[in-house]
Amino acid sequence: MDEQTPPKEPLPIRRLQESLINRIAAGEIIHRPASALKELLENCLDAGATSIRVTVKDGGMKLLQIQDNGCGIRKADLPILAERFTTSKLSTFSDLSRITTYGFRGEALASMSHVAHLSVVTKTKTETCAWKAHYLDGVLVEPKPGQTADPKPCAGNDGTTIIIEDLFYNTPTRLSALRSASEEYSRILDVITKYAVHNPKVSFSCKKAGSPSPDLSTPSSSEIPQAIRLLYGHSIAKDLLHASFGPKNNTDGDEEMEEEKASDSWTAETHFTNANYQSKKMIFLLFINHRLVESSRMKRALEAVYSGVLPKGASPFIYLSLQINPPRRRRQHQIADTLQRSLASQSHSRVFEYQTLLTGGLAEPEQSTSKKRKGKERAQNEEDEEEPRPNAPKKTASQYKVRTSLQDRTLESMFPVANPSQIDGAAKGKSAAADTSKSREIKESECILTSVKRLRQNAIKGKHKQLSEILEKHTFVGIVDLNKCLSLIQHSTKLYLVNHGALAEELFYQLGLRQFGNFSRLKLQPPPSLRTLIEIAVELEETTEESGLTKPQIVDRIVETLVARRDMLAEYFSFNITPTGLVESLPLLLRDYTPNLDKLPSLLMRLGPQVDWNSEMECFESFLRELAYFYVPGPLCPSSSSNADLETEEEEKAQEKAERWQIQHIVFPSLRRYLAAPKSLLDRDVVQIASLPDLYKVFERC
Structure with a gap:
């Protein structure tokens, strides 16, 4: 046996060097050029400035200069200006409870002097000239070799000019963590913009060094709404x-x-x-x-x-x-x-x-049309007939003619297609989907549970007759915005903007009720770990403080809840979880439709706290609601890299194309056949945006 290694000796504790302490402290205050500028802006406002001018070079890393016309700094205060814990705001401890200014001016300048070359030009109203001082590591230094470190008289206006050069020159790690000069400059502009809105009585300007005109400029003596407009x-x-x-x-x-x-x-x-x-x-x-x-x-x-x-x-x-x-x-x-x-x-x-x-909301049914309007329509029809005859067929005015052919063009067909074969493939897919849907009718399962029967009855009782008719007889026009879940449909002579996400969520909930206890299975190969998926979702949550549990405790509780009820989940919903915690299958609500499995971790996490497991009816309803939310065609996730390769872009385009195809050829046909539309969808999710007769009236006046 080899000799045992000697025990490790503890290292001695030493005091850090003062210069290292100050650089560490500076890093807590000055993170980037924009944070340094924020401190300096607050100093200017504390000094009563009404004009603030900022000049920037290389995103503030080479030069950050801020000039104000405030009260200035006395010459006698310049020697300790950049020392730590020097301020004109406090004198006793009790002042901390009554402070109304921005805080420690000296602390910010002290931090900057430890990570940059700092110089100050200042003049008060009572002094005859301005004074310029240079600082390094919190103390005055000579501007050039052979000169003294004392402040030098110079020409200058009332107020103070702070000049920061070579920011983080002595901390290369922090310098390398900064973004590009253009991005740092945009952060600087963002800070100035926000302070300019909050201080509309102060004139702000910001420009790059050497530029003849500023990139941002605001006048003084305005109000907050005017500043926001500008x-x-x-x-x-x-x-x-x-x-x-x-x-x-x-x-x-x-x-x-x-x-x-x-x-x-x-x-x-x-x-x-x-x-x-x-x-x-x-x-x-x-x-x-x-x-x-x-x-x-x-x-x-x-x-x-x-x-x-x-x-x-x-x-x-x-x-x-x-x-x-x-x-x-x-x-x-x-x-x-x-x-x-x-x-x-x-x-x-x-x-x-x-x-x-x-928008005018949803149009009223034809039966509620006023007598006066009906009289106008009758008169219009009579005028269109050149020789009215008692037994002649009634002629329909142009504004009441409806496009009823499903073979007419949609929005997608009006855009050029790079590969002509896509058109043939889409047409074949559409016809195949139509044939398949006829042979795969979703029949209502037999169920003796009173709670399920009551939920089915509630769905039928909540059906809005007119909205359901619109969806049953609509013509799909096209998807307007995939990320916002907006689509256009036509019914009769009216055009509607609908939230297909909200419609699909209600559809999948009712399909879940319809197939209760007799679901097809969506098998997962290989079956993923239930615990791993829930850990992914919980980790992405910003905060879990309100629950009073740590994230590992939350994961354990959700896993225990689902595993303990796996027999019930398998029997009623075909949601199979193995004793070892693997997810083997999910309930398949609609054939030929594949949900976005990226949302599976979120579904499993929400099944723990969002499902009421203590009451049978509430349990079934809340579980099916969460399952329906999982099935909703949601917005596509943007690429995490701005320089994505060609293969990734092609995959995203293919995914978007598949998403659009599912919405048009599977979701909307299923809405026609199975959805008993509730009145709640009228509040936000179905809005009439055009009416053919009304459009004719507008064009007649033009």
């Missing part, structure tokens, strides 16, 4: 709503909140877009006590408000400014709830008003 565009400004509120809006009866009402501990002002505006990415400007901050919790709360207002995948613009009494900052978690109630009430009323004006 910086974010007319499309946002024209749809802005405004609200101001505070604790007085709270009506929960909480004693602590009543105390806040009396002391006016916080107020809020917000400008937010209505339901007419929608963007792919949410623009959220949050200022707390005039400081730009990020709050993922508040952002999610506001996104939840708009989730019931905007289409899927659409996002709003929100500017929110909070004024919070410093001792009350621990109460910030209640602000999100108050904001949510206020935004929801204004947004929902606005949505209803705009949808009524722009």
